[in-house]
Amino acid sequence: MTLIFGHRGAAGTFPENTMPSFQEAARLGADGIELDVQMTKDGTVVVIHDETVDRTTNGSGAVLDYTYDELSKLDASHTFSEKTGFCTIPTLEEVLHWLSKTELLINIEFKNNKQKYRGLEEEVITLVRKYGLESRTVFSSFSQTSIMKCRELAPDIETALLYKFGVRIPWLYAKRLGVSAIHPNYKYIAAPVIWLTLLNNIAVRPYTVNDEESLRKLGKLGISAVITDYPDRAVRILRENR
Template sequence: MTLVFAHRGYSQAYPENTMKAFKEAALAGAHGLELDVQLTKDGQLVVIHDEKVDRTTNGKGFVKDFTFKEIRKLDASYKKKRLLQKEPIPSLEEVLEWMTTNQIICNIELKNGVFPYKGMEEKVIDLIHTYKMKDRVILSSFNHYSIVYCYRIDQEIETAPLFSEGLYMPWVYAQSIGAKSIHPRHTAAPNELVRASIEYGIAVRPYTVNKEKDLQRFFAIGCSAVITDDPVKALQIRNR
């Protein structure tokens, strides 16, 4: 059965990449989460998608210019005002600690394409070891050098290259870099590509699959997982 991963948590209904969005995704029955990590000025791993805090919080500026203490003061529920309380930007540690209370899988996307964030891979992998989450975490990135580096540090942690354009025989590419899965943009994942990859033992988890017809297509061909903003809708369609 195709698994359902909540993209930045249950981001259709709750502020993306917040504990609220992750907890609501788990309550909705999502099998996994997808989240993004960056580093603060003082080297802390925080969960936020953009290099800047402007779009998702009431602050302005680059994540890398805030200390952890400063970034925690921002309100990440700012754009979804119907929430009464403030939602801080979570630390990756906070998410992994919460994961010890459930069985959810977590796809951690390393956001190191714009700023290389020195030492990020080691920090992420150290935390995965601390919380004994090796078998419940997938590391992905558009920066394929970074996931190859992760694979070299610990070959037991699953890695997945992200790509948005068509890739020729991506299962061969995945095998060549030690990746057990691929995360293509849904438009770059035709049925033949999904089937062939799975046949060669490479899992396929397309992103961000929100339209009913796209969800139906991936469920029908037995795709490994879909990454979606609306896990409730995806699960309803899957369970039909």
């Protein structure tokens, strides 16, 4: 069965990485959500994709230069303000508290390949454990160092290799790193590579799969999950195959 992860919630129709977006993904029938974490000046783990707030809020500047109190005053409704009204940048704890009352899975991406956040992995692991979500969590990052640190600190929580392209034999690389899944850009992974990776007991969860043709094709290949901005579209197409 191919699972469906809402990319930043339901980012195609709601403001990405906000509570309304995550709640919409759940309402649409997604199996899980994907989100990004960074850290404020005062050490709060927050859910936002970019290293700056410029693109998705009415503010400007680096996330790391804000305290959480300052960050919480920004409007993250982005281009969906008419639909949702004012939206805050949520803390990871806020999302996990809500998610713990559901059956959703969660893929937490560490956004520390450009900006190094000291202690980010430790804080995230502490929060995941606080809400007892170890078995429902996947950690991913473009930073191999970050994933290795997660494996060292929390070997019981699943880790995944996140990459765009350039990994020719991903199942071998995943095994070498000790991760149990790959999260490749769907445009750069061919069917034979998907099959061989799955045969080697490494889960395959491509991102960000939005068009119907790709969803249908990948679903027929039996991939482990898709990460998509449009959970409603994925639910409709992939559950036809189920």
